[in-house]
Amino acid sequence: MQNVSNKICGMCGSSNLISDRSLGGKIVCVKCGSSFIRSKGILYSRNKNFYYFLLILLVILLVIIF
């Protein structure tokens, strides 16, 4: 069993994941047992892009109002 970094569970969002040898090295969530794993880095960059988009939208709105 090995701890997996930079990955989170796609079901519950827990970062407590293990590589299960009995499942052929498949990464599973310790908390809910799900094998649907997402990358933390991708999630972070997506959120970052979303906030950047919101900021641009806010600036555009301010330009229109004033």
Ligand SMILES: [Zn+2]
């Ligand atoms: Zn989970």
